Amino acid sequence: MKKFFIFFFFVSLSFYTSAQNKEEKVRxxxxxxxxxxxxFTxxxxxxSRPGVKGREIWGGLVPYNQVWRAGANEATKFIFSSDVYIEGKLLKAGAYSFFAISGKNEWTLIFNKIADQWGAFEYNEAQDAVRIKVKPEKSIIHQEWLEYTITKTSDYSAVVRLEWEKLKVPFKIEVKN
Known part of the structure; x- marks a missing residue:
């Protein structure tokens, strides 16, 4: 019986420690x-989805005219199963980190060949595969948590939108049939 209680104690302790570690790692x-x-792509x-949490986002948390990871934690990653055209520019199939340079009236969106990066700390412009310029759109709806959406516009095209706070940043993707 004593062995059972000792065994039960250690099993309970391991579950408690495991649960405690999970709580500490919540993002x-x-x-x-x-x-x-x-x-067919x-x-x-x-x-990662940061929240607004009452902060000034554009020109504040995300400074204008600086490379941003377009999310939180690791750089945002796009994976394409076949070649695509981003706003008319060819991007080969594969995985890319995605960065943005925000501006009040125009944004630069960047697909970088180094797919796995933490933040924008080691971003290297020489590794850019495609850069495009787009116009941000104001939204009347408050988007608390950053979100990416894709709206199909035809069988072979779609609009991707980065949506956060009261801003939407759209760009077009096309694939060949």
């Missing part, structure tokens, strides 16, 4: 993944 900006098929977006 403030939870990880998310979104996938949409456009034509899988478009996958892996990112």
């Amino acid at each position: 403030v900006s939870p990880k998310a993944e979104f996938m949409q098929v456009v034509g 899988e478009v996958r977006i892996i990112y």
Whole structure:
């Protein structure tokens, strides 16, 4: 009987320690993944979702005219199962980190060949595969947690939007049939 209580004590202790470790590792900006098929191409977006939490986002938490990881924690990652055109520019199939340079009236969106990066700390412009310029759109709806959406516009095209706070940043993806 004594052995049973000792065994039970250690099993309980290990469950308690395991549960406690899980609580300590909860992400403030939870990880998310979104996938949409456009034509025959899988478009996958892996990112972390920071919250507004009453902060000034544009020009504050996300400074204007600086490279931003377009999410939180690890750099946002796009994976394309076949070649795509981003706003008319060819991007080969594969995995890319995704960065943005925000501006009040224009943004630069960047697909970088180094897919797995933490933040933008080691971002290297020489590794950029595609850069595009887009216009941000104001939204009347408050988006508390950063989100990526994909809206199909035809069998072979879609609009991807980064949506956060009261801003949407759209860009077009096209695939060949």
